[in-house]
Amino acid sequence: MPQTSAPKPDLLELPAPSASPGALVASFAALLADETRAVFCLSLLDGRAWTAGELAREAGVAASTASEHIGKLIAARLVTEERQGRHRYVRLADATTAELVESLAAHVMPGRDSPHIVRASRASGAMARGRTCYDHFAGRLGVALTDAMARRGLLLTEAGFALTEQGTDWFRERGITLEGAGRRPVVSSCLDWTERRRHLAGVAGAGLCRLALESKWCVRIGTERAVRVTPTGERVFAELLGIEASKLR
DSSP states (O other), X not given: OOOOOOOOSOOOOOOOTTSOHHHHHHHHHHHHTSHXXXXXXXXXXXXXXXXXXXXXXXXXXXXXXXHHHHHHHHHTTSXXXXXXXXXXXXXXXXXXXXXXXXXXXXXXXXXXXXXXXXXGGGTTTHHHHOEEETTEEEHHHHXXXXXXXXXXXXXXXBTBOEEOXXXXXXXXXXXXXXSOOTTXXXXXXXXXXXTOSEEEEHHHHHHHXXXXXXXXXXXXOTTSSBXXXXXXXXXXXXXXXXXXXXXXX
């Protein structure tokens, strides 16, 4: 009896732009309904460009499998691709995509006491204390900075995030440029999947994160997204924002 080949699983057909809203949303949801692609997107939240091989190892799949999944994410414009020599690098398409992934994670995560996603056993430790979400701070560090700015009258958080005039001056005094970022908002809020609260994102959040890392107020822990505040950072954040050191540990 002739054998028939089984249908290849996980074939995603992207609908035409003129498709109905329901078809577009369903197609997009199907992209992240696969665990491998979800792991890729969560890993890329560190803001770095990853090789296909690195993502394959992270998800525990073969290189050929990773390449197929990356192709789907590129076609859906969730990630972008860069080639350098024989290496293929991918990163999340933009900050808006990163905030969407983080918000999805926050929506589906169980309570912090029972983590069960990739590397989530560390979420109650270093990742929960402080991490980068693409290009801004998240975790308790991100929330502490956001709360301190609100207390100081630098940031409005009641009906969406917005800088006050004093807040705009505060960022400019630190040398953080708030203009020239295209359509990206100066400030936006990103829902934190460990703290279940919103933290500062947007151009301002990215600028503060960049300044803190460049000035060694914060340093990365290994190759993870996790960061820790240095003794210098504790002093600076206390002086600039009145944050107690205990809030940063």
